[in-house]
Amino acid sequence: MQVICPRKDLYxxxxxxxxxxxxxxTLPILSHILAVPQGDGLKLTATDLEMWMEVHLPARLDLGIGDDEDTAGFTAPARVFTEILGALPEADxxxxxxxGGNQMQVRAGRSDYKILGLPAEEFPGVPDVVAGAxxxxxxxxxxxxxxxxxxAVATDESRPILTGVMLSFKGTTLRAVATDTHRLAVRTVELPGGEGEAIAIVPARAMNELLRLADxxxxxxxxxxxGQARFEIKKGKPDAATPGAVITMVTRLIEGQYPNYERVIPAGHDRKLTLETGEFAKAVKRAxxxxRDNxxxxxLSTEGAQLVLTAESGAVGSVRDEIEVAREGDDIQIAFNAKYMNDVLNIVETEGVVLELTEPLRPGILRPIGDNAQDYLCVLMPMQVI
Incomplete structure (x- = not known):
């Protein structure tokens, strides 16, 4: 059976x-890609046994005399296969x-490769995911x-449970949570039509892939x-005349009990600072x-209608910056990590943010201002004011 598709799409x-x-x-088959003619296209699969990635690509299948419609497919070394497709001319x-043998023939224009592979039967199957939600x-x-x-995901492997994003789905509510113990980010959305309930801790690697692949x-x-999660990613508009590739990713989940993050979120506040997002972000970057050397x-110090940002370093010197603030409650002086503030300010899309505070050594909450303000928050742990 021959499989024919555009070089760009296959690449x-x-x-x-x-x-x-x-x-x-140490398993040679895991360095290969499995290609299986299927239905009206070609299914490509690769795995490292922690993550499985499948792409179902629209393609034309040509049966020769004596060919079987159902084939086990063929494998090819991923690096070689990728390099060949990258070098071929733009054609089908x-x-x-x-x-005979375990070869994959790749033809385009006047180029004709025969790649040595491994038996397709050795390739690990994609796990079945029996969904709880x-x-x-x-x-x-x-x-x-x-x-x-x-x-906000932890990069320190000493606590593996924090190196992933916790996804919780119940009723119609999806909640995503991440923390490295220095900051906590929580995003909540309503999704009518879902089924079941589950809590899953998805590795950061898989979340990064979703961020890259989702259309x-x-x-x-x-x-x-x-123990597992499955994500079926459909490209393009649902009513598109020509369907695009369908990508399926299955990932193992991080095992263990996620910390009780809700007890970290302050129940209230007695000081509230309202700031223009862009100006606040620029001031933090300047400070x-x-x-960074300290x-x-x-x-952060409130002085009437001004928020004063200061930083000192024995190697560099000092800085004092002022921006306007709308303040509720008494003046306060509190220190935060500049990188952690910038991380959240860089993803907030609203024109304004509020910083809810209690005491100088108690966590603060940074929220966007807008109709969906309650759908997102970031808790920042304070630093000692020196």
């Missing part, structure tokens, strides 16, 4: 699944499996949810199960130039 699909290929495994590519979300909204929390005009079907410590 992009191979690059996509190739991100799941294992680079250090024909994939075939010569009789499932829902459909637009690609645009999913990307927004991920962006608002991913920056603003497409949809993502999410299935959360015990960070000095603060643990990124920036001190």
């Amino acid at each position: 992009e699909a191979v690059q996509t699944v190739g991100r799941a290929v294992s680079g250090r495994s 590519v024909t994939l075939d499996r010569p009789s 499932s829902f459909v979300i637009s690609g645009e909204l999913l990307r927004d949810v991920i962006r608002h929390v991913l920056f 603003d005009e497409g949809t993502v079907t999410v299935s959360l199960a015990q 960070a130039i000095v603060a 643990a990124n410590r920036v001190v």
